Amino acid sequence: MQLGSIDRRDDRAPYRQIADQLRAAIDAGELRPGERLPSEAELTRHYSVARMTARQAIQELRSEGRVVAEHGRGVFVRTPAPVRRLASDRFARKHRAAGRAAFLAEADKAGAAAGVDQIEVTHATVTGDVRERLRLAEDDSVVVRSRRYLLDARPIEVAVSYLPASIADGTPIEEPNPGPGGIYARLEDAGHTLDHFTEEVTARMPTTDERRRLELPDGVPVLVVVRTAFDTEGTPVEVCDTVKAAPAYVLEYDFPAR
Amino acid sequence: MQLGSIDRRDDRAPYRQIADQLRAAIDAGELRPGERLPSEAELTRHYSVARMTARQAIQELRSEGRVVAEHGRGVFVRTPAPVRRLASDRFARKHRAAGRAAFLAEADKAGAAAGVDQIEVTHATVTGDVRERLRLAEDDSVVVRSRRYLLDARPIEVAVSYLPASIADGTPIEEPNPGPGGIYARLEDAGHTLDHFTEEVTARMPTTDERRRLELPDGVPVLVVVRTAFDTEGTPVEVCDTVKAAPAYVLEYDFPAR
DNA sequence: AAGTGGTCTAGACCACTGT
DNA sequence: CAGTGGTCTAGACCACTTG
Numbered sequence: 001m002q003l004g005s006i007d008r009r010d011d012r013a014p015y016r017q018i019a020d021q022l023r024a025a026i027d028a029g030e031l032r033p034g035e036r037l038p039s040e041a042e043l044t045r046h047y048s049v050a051r052m053t054a055r056q057a058i059q060e061l062r063s064e065g066r067v068v069a070e071h072g073r074g075v076f077v078r079t080p081a082p083v084r085r086l087a088s089d090r091f092a093r094k095h096r097a098a099g100r101a102a103f104l105a106e107a108d109k110a111g112a113a114a115g116v117d118q119i120e121v122t123h124a125t126v127t128g129d130v131r132e133r134l135r136l137a138e139d140d141s142v143v144v145r146s147r148r149y150l151l152d153a154r155p156i157e158v159a160v161s162y163l164p165a166s167i168a169d170g171t172p173i174e175e176p177n178p179g180p181g182g183i184y185a186r187l188e189d190a191g192h193t194l195d196h197f198t199e200e201v202t203a204r205m206p207t208t209d210e211r212r213r214l215e216l217p218d219g220v221p222v223l224v225v226v227r228t229a230f231d232t233e234g235t236p237v238e239v240c241d242t243v244k245a246a247p248a249y250v251l252e253y254d255f256p257a258r
Numbered sequence: 259m260q261l262g263s264i265d266r267r268d269d270r271a272p273y274r275q276i277a278d279q280l281r282a283a284i285d286a287g288e289l290r291p292g293e294r295l296p297s298e299a300e301l302t303r304h305y306s307v308a309r310m311t312a313r314q315a316i317q318e319l320r321s322e323g324r325v326v327a328e329h330g331r332g333v334f335v336r337t338p339a340p341v342r343r344l345a346s347d348r349f350a351r352k353h354r355a356a357g358r359a360a361f362l363a364e365a366d367k368a369g370a371a372a373g374v375d376q377i378e379v380t381h382a383t384v385t386g387d388v389r390e391r392l393r394l395a396e397d398d399s400v401v402v403r404s405r406r407y408l409l410d411a412r413p414i415e416v417a418v419s420y421l422p423a424s425i426a427d428g429t430p431i432e433e434p435n436p437g438p439g440g441i442y443a444r445l446e447d448a449g450h451t452l453d454h455f456t457e458e459v460t461a462r463m464p465t466t467d468e469r470r471r472l473e474l475p476d477g478v479p480v481l482v483v484v485r486t487a488f489d490t491e492g493t494p495v496e497v498c499d500t501v502k503a504a505p506a507y508v509l510e511y512d513f514p515a516r
Numbered sequence: 517a518a519g520t521g522g523t524c525t526a527g528a529c530c531a532c533t534g535t
Numbered sequence: 536c537a538g539t540g541g542t543c544t545a546g547a548c549c550a551c552t553t554g
Contacts, residue, residue, distance in 0.1 A: 013523060023466075039539060050525045052310075055540085063321045063476065065463045072532030072539050085458075088513040194515035200343075201511070203461030203479045203504035205323045208281075218321065221461050221479030221504065229515070246461035246479065253459070253511045255346040257452035257487070271542060297520060308544045313521085330520050330551030 001030045003038065003046050014049055018057035026066060026077055036074040037067060065219030065247070078217075081248040082112070084151065088253045091197060091229075096181040103149055115150040118158075118213070119176045122146075123165060130162050133228050133239045141165035143174055145183070148213060151248070155214050159242040167192060167237055184229070187238065192231040199253075200226045203246060214245050221246045259288045261296065261304050272307055276315035284324060284335055294332040295325060323477030323505070336475075339506040340370070342409065346511045349442060349455060349487075361407055373408040376416075376471075377434045380404075381423060388420050391486050391497045399423035401432055403441070406471060409506070413472050417500040425450060425495055442487070445496070450489040457511075458484045461504060472503050479504045 004021045006014050025031045038046070043054035058075055061067045069075045103114060122144045126136070134142070142162045149157040161183065163173060172178045173186050184194060206214065206222045214222070223246045229238040262279045264272050283289045296304070301312035316333055319325045327333045361372060380402045384394070392400065400420045407415040419441065421431060430436045431444050442452060464472065464480045472480070481504045487496040 015523075041538080050527090052526090053524060056523080058540095059317075063463070069540065070533085071541070072534080074533095074539060088511065089516060092516045094516075196512060196514045199511045199513075201459055201481075201509040202507060203481050205321070205477055205479060207322075219463055221463060223459075223461050249460060251459040253346065253457045253513065254454060255457075255511065255513075256454045258347060258350045258352075273542075299519080308546090310545090311543060314542080316521095327521065328552085329522070330553080332520060332552095 001025050001038070003043075006047050006049070014047070015053050015056040015060070018043060018047060018049075018054065019060040022057065022061060023064075023066065026061075031077050033077050033079040035077050037076070039074060062218040065217075065221075068217045081154075081156075081245065082151070083250055084156070084248055085250045085252055088197075088199075088251075091184060091194075093194075096185050113152050115153070116147050117150060118146070118148040120144075120146045121174060121176055126162060129226075130239050130241070133226075134162060134164055134236050136164060143168040145173070155245075156248045157242055157244040158210065158213050159240055161238055161240045163187075163238050183238070187229070187231070192233075192235070192237050194237075195230050195232045195234070197230070198228045199251075201251060206243070210243055214243070216245060223249055223251070225251070259283050259296070261301075264305050264307070272305070273311050273314040273318070276301060276305060276307075276312065277318040280315065280319060281322075281324065284319075289335050291335050291337040293335050295334070297332060320476045323475075323479075326475045339412075339414075339503065340409070341508055342414070342506055343508045343510055346455075346457075346509075349452075351452075370409050371411065373411070374405050375408060376404070376406040378402075378404045379432060379434055384420060387484075388497050388499070391484075392420060392422055392494050394422060401426040403431070413503075414506045415500055415502045416468065416471050417498055419496055419498045421445075421496050441496070445487070445489070450491075450493070450495050452495075453488050453490045453492070455488070456486045457509075459509060464501070468501055472501070474503060481507055481509070483509070 006017050008014070010017060012020070022031070022037060031037065037058070040051055040054045040058070043049070043057070044051050047054065058067065058069070062069060066078055067075050068078050103116070123141055124144050125139060126142050130142075136142070143165055145161040145163070147159055148155055149159065163183070167187070167190060168174060171186050171190055173183050178186050188194060202224050203221050204224065206216055206220070210216070210222060216222075223244045225242045225244065227240045227242070228236050229240070231237050264275050266272075268275060270278070280289070280295060289295065295316065298309055298312045298316070301307070301315070302309050305312065316325065316327070320327060324336055325333050326336050361374070381399055382402050383397060384400055388400075394400070401423055403419040403421070405417055406413055407417065421441070425445070425448060426432060429444050429448055431441050436444050446452060460482050461479050462482065464474055464478070468474070468480060474480075481502040483500045483502065485498045485500070486494050487498075489495050
């Protein structure tokens with residue numbers, strides 16, 4: 001790629017000018033996804049700046065999520081993650097009929113290799129949001145199902161489901177593998193026909209723990225989706241708290257103008 | 259607040275240890291929102307490290323969106339933005355009846371001072387996503403309505419609406435102020451009774467331009483919501499592309515289990 | 517004027533990756 | 536091994552905020 005030069009009279013700091021030039025090169029397609037940026041040593045020589053100045057320019061692009069540094073190898077233009085489009089009918093009964101949980105059924109459709117790991121099932125009592133959403137009393141126990149979803153061997157989502165123990169106890173929901181159709185099929189087996197879901201969506205930067213579990217580089221936010229499932233009685237039967245690598249997702253919703 | 263110390267045998271780098279201690283202090287409530295962190299000079303003295311090391315610790319918290327640096331004043335624990343909950347019935351006809359656009363009607367309800375500025379209305383031809391969504395031919399013209407939303411004088415969202423010129427031309431939709439009930443009311447005046455909306459939601463780090471318009475500090479992602487409005491004929495009549503400061507929003511959706 | 521963060525320099529040593 | 540990024544030091548000058 002072609003590097004420009006620094007104008008010391010410019011009111012942008014030198015590191016910003018370098019960052020702007022690199023960013024422009026990426027936007028213009030001179031640096032394509034997966035390509036290596038000039039090394040810190042090259043930038044240092046070319047622009048006649050100290051190494052920390054070159055580093056700061058790269059740091060700026062990293063925190064924007066545009067490049068990824070790999071120790072010992074170089075800094076690379078981020079390759080866009082394959083996007084999963086999550087339609088709001090993804091929990092429709094017809095998909096469960098095929099005997100697959102929603103996530104796996106969908107991945108099949110997209111021809112991707114899907115997986116679930118880090119499955120943990122425990123019992124606990126809960127406070128705050130989850131308790132309110134499930135309308136539980138203080139000492140009511142819940143079954144907590146925690147797991148991580150992988151697509152093409154890359155982690156893309158961590159999820160924790162909370163189900164009232166009064167519903168889930170003694171069912172396969174307490175097992176790591178709840179059987180064909182997933183826990184929603186088991187809820188219906190238990191007489192809780194599902195009626196509707198609500199989802200609350202927001203985004204933020206990941207915690208340190210989330211960055212580790214999702215293997216997120218710098219500058220990648222997460223989508224936080226909290227879903228509550230209601231049965232035909234209007235009783236909340238599950239709260240599912242999910243944290244997704246944001247660039248890997250588009251959520252789709254459809255609603256009436258009424 | 260109480261500062262700890264650095265363990266040189268710890269395999270976490272010193273700057274990470276410092277960052278971890280500050281983060282823990284914030285999480286524990288020892289440092290409350292709005293409070294100042296120890297200055298770089300104080301950290302440097304306390305931990306006996308170089309200034310750049312202390313700075314790097316603070317940089318880590320900044321890119322996590324947990325603290326905000328103010329030149330000449332200090333580094334402060336971020337004060338959570340007031341959250342707007344956007345329910346999916348916010349465009350319901352009953353809200354338009356009151357003669358207010360959706361955004362203003364909602365802000366009234368929340369008792370906040372809402373505003374809109376940077377309104378620009380132009381004509382253009384479009385390509386890509388927007389053209390596909392509106393099912394337009396290559397040379398079809400659209401009315402482009404761009405604006406910025408403020409809550410309590412702080413910018414929280416920028417939005418661009420695209421409407422087919424064949425529908426919007428000659429209506430108040432071409433005016434900066436489209437009149438009571440907003441453009442959705444004008445679409446219905448023009449015989450396009452609204453039937454339903456789709457929304458596509460994702461999140462990413464803001465561009466430089468978005469950071470400026472939304473006055474975003476480091477480490478704050480944006481929610482990107484693209485809404486398409488359909489009339490009762492099934493014709494797409496508007497595409498609205500919005501970029502929201504993520505911490506200021508929770509989107510709520512409700513959908514059937516079917 | 518004193519204190520704060522923003523930027524820059526010119527080195528150093530280390531850990532990781534590839535040949 | 537050479538080349539890469541990761542971390543650290545010990546200074547310097549600047550711009551901004553507050554008293």
